[in-house]
Amino acid sequence: xxxxxxxxxxxxxxxxxxxxxxxxxxxxxxxxxxxxxxxxxxxxxxxxxxxxxxxxxxxxxxxxxxxxxxxxxxxxxxxxxxxxxxxxxxxxxxxxxxxxxxxxxxxxxxxxxxxxxxxxxxxxxxxxxxxxxxxxxxxxxxxxxxxxxxxxxxxxxxxxxxxxxxxxxxxxxxxxxxxxxxxxxxxxxxxxxxxxxxxxxxxxxxxxxxxxxxxxxxxxxxxxx
Amino acid sequence: xxxxxxxxxxxxxxxxxxxxxxxxxxxxxxxxxxxxxxxxxxxxxxxxxxxxxxxxxxxxxxxxxxxxxxxxxxxxxxxxxxxxxxxxxxxxxxxxxxxxxxxxxxxxxxxxxxxxxxxxxxxxxxxxxxxxxxxxxxxxxxxxxxxxxxxxxxxxxxxxxxxxxxxxxxxxxxxxxxxxxxxxxxxxxxxxxxxxxxxxxxxxxxxxxxxxxxxxxxxxxxxxxxxxxxxxxxxxxxxxxxxxxxxxxxxxxxxxxxxxxxxxxxxxxxxxxxxxxxxxxxxxxxxxxxxxxxxxxxxxxxxxxxxxxxxxxxxxxxxxxxxxxxxxxxxxxxxxxxxxxxxxxxxxxxxxxxxxxxxxxxxxxxxxxxxxxxxxxxxxxxxxxxxxxxxxxxxxxxxxxxxxxxxxxxxxxxxxxxxxxxxxxxxxxxxxxxxxxxxxx
Numbered sequence: 001x002x003x004x005x006x007x008x009x010x011x012x013x014x015x016x017x018x019x020x021x022x023x024x025x026x027x028x029x030x031x032x033x034x035x036x037x038x039x040x041x042x043x044x045x046x047x048x049x050x051x052x053x054x055x056x057x058x059x060x061x062x063x064x065x066x067x068x069x070x071x072x073x074x075x076x077x078x079x080x081x082x083x084x085x086x087x088x089x090x091x092x093x094x095x096x097x098x099x100x101x102x103x104x105x106x107x108x109x110x111x112x113x114x115x116x117x118x119x120x121x122x123x124x125x126x127x128x129x130x131x132x133x134x135x136x137x138x139x140x141x142x143x144x145x146x147x148x149x150x151x152x153x154x155x156x157x158x159x160x161x162x163x164x165x166x167x168x169x170x171x172x173x174x175x176x177x178x179x180x181x182x183x184x185x186x187x188x189x190x191x192x193x194x195x196x197x198x199x200x201x202x203x204x205x206x207x208x209x210x211x212x213x214x215x216x217x218x219x220x221x222x223x224x225x
Numbered sequence: 226x227x228x229x230x231x232x233x234x235x236x237x238x239x240x241x242x243x244x245x246x247x248x249x250x251x252x253x254x255x256x257x258x259x260x261x262x263x264x265x266x267x268x269x270x271x272x273x274x275x276x277x278x279x280x281x282x283x284x285x286x287x288x289x290x291x292x293x294x295x296x297x298x299x300x301x302x303x304x305x306x307x308x309x310x311x312x313x314x315x316x317x318x319x320x321x322x323x324x325x326x327x328x329x330x331x332x333x334x335x336x337x338x339x340x341x342x343x344x345x346x347x348x349x350x351x352x353x354x355x356x357x358x359x360x361x362x363x364x365x366x367x368x369x370x371x372x373x374x375x376x377x378x379x380x381x382x383x384x385x386x387x388x389x390x391x392x393x394x395x396x397x398x399x400x401x402x403x404x405x406x407x408x409x410x411x412x413x414x415x416x417x418x419x420x421x422x423x424x425x426x427x428x429x430x431x432x433x434x435x436x437x438x439x440x441x442x443x444x445x446x447x448x449x450x451x452x453x454x455x456x457x458x459x460x461x462x463x464x465x466x467x468x469x470x471x472x473x474x475x476x477x478x479x480x481x482x483x484x485x486x487x488x489x490x491x492x493x494x495x496x497x498x499x500x501x502x503x504x505x506x507x508x509x510x511x512x513x514x515x516x517x518x519x520x521x522x523x524x525x526x527x528x529x530x531x532x533x534x535x536x537x538x539x540x541x542x543x544x545x546x547x548x549x550x551x552x553x554x555x556x557x558x559x560x561x562x563x564x565x566x567x568x569x570x571x572x573x574x575x576x577x578x579x580x581x582x583x584x585x586x587x588x589x590x591x592x593x594x595x596x597x598x599x600x601x602x603x604x605x606x607x608x609x610x611x612x613x614x615x616x617x618x619x620x621x622x623x624x625x626x627x628x629x630x631x632x633x634x635x636x637x638x639x640x641x642x643x644x645x646x647x648x649x650x651x652x653x654x655x656x657x658x659x660x661x662x663x664x665x666x
Binding site: 113187188 | 298302307469471481488596597598599600615619621626
């Protein structure tokens, strides 16, 4: 088969070996040698569909040039639009998204963190969900930072509602929101060590006995991929 | 004897435990301090659970108000990452414990979006969801208004409110087996179809409830004491609401008819007839009126859903028609509680080996959800409840985050309290109607 007409896709790191993701017990399925590579992180192609193109066009216009100056990737998935914004441009983009009359995302639904330890260089994500009441649209803005430089600019000045949300994300993931008025723990006690919702933070728990059998703690149980 | 105090860096710290006010007054006579810092909570009957307020007082005026939360943090979001997608409903239902059905529904909507089966949820399941959500809205608003009355010193609204809520909880128990935290909504539909007689039971509630709501209104709508405590108190206008992310009755009391059931309908709300009540006063009384009106609208919605459930949607599935996702929903009441129906057990235990394997895999291992992320939101009694659900393609959630309206709305506490009287702090917090289970998760 000729591969001339196929787009060039970079060879991604290995996501997992084998088919069923089991470990500890022997794989008798014969699929143990399977190599599954990570899906490449690509932008969705235009057109995005529906009002998504309008948002992208208007943001491009308001940024005064190329959308991809400020946005790393645009992903359209499951009828939702996501802008992966470069962290140094987050404040500009947020300000435009809120104030531009053609965009007008006046309501923010807060910041949610996600920890992807396998995405080297962008382990920590802060996910902002925006809603435009004027135009009845929704948009997701995603920002990432590497684990060894956990800084993301704070958007409290644009969306005051992010005050507690950023504190929560700091508390649970250790992302430092630069410029936040008082970035302190909010859920965990002030003297708590670590950031509990990171993937490298154990859940904890003890095995329990049930009708003579020992049931391991939830994070020790067998899981499937 | 005087009230005990100790010297701290900030000044003298007095500990008052009740019944010793005269002693405190004696000690304070002649003191020159003008600022008084009051710590209220986390164990205080009028802070709606374990909410802690720190109030800076100048006389009786609040100059600064701060909130401390986290006393009820239970790590639900972290815990869901170690259970299957279906088990997740059992966890999230415990977040906002006054509106459990909303937590379950929004979580399941997120999972269904990830699975791409939103359009395949049976109509009967959707109508049951709508009915259950609106019943829950009534019970939640009843608690909000009831506890509010009690916090202002009136016990009758509380008795009325809990009595009315009890009626709803009876219906919940009849339908799901549990009064609260029922894990009834499941990814793909609902856990079990309505039991025989459920339609009549809800019909009875529909007959009684309008009069009960009228009674509450007769008692409070024009009550001079109530008006004095609620009118022009804790004002928060539209700009304030928008910038603080406040949604729900607080936003609608500021005049914006923003209700996700109308603006971004889900579960078939676009096919129901109802109005979005609003007020323009942006104060505590306005929020009360919005809640009362919403309960009346909820009754309309329940009636319509019930008509469908006993009419065109009388028979039909309540779980998605995909054996790889839908849990067995033909449950039956056995001697040890609600469980799989004898038919289903006979089928898997003595009929089909494949069915047994399939049942075992689905229940222990769970179903796989394609990798990606989704955000679903519903209009809960307190505002926009959102679920950010992330999957890595496995049988367990990779991350579940709830955007709880109580959490966000509570940020408005300083904006509504500072500059007002200390007695109005109670009204202000009660009108936000925070549920700490949802705030702290």
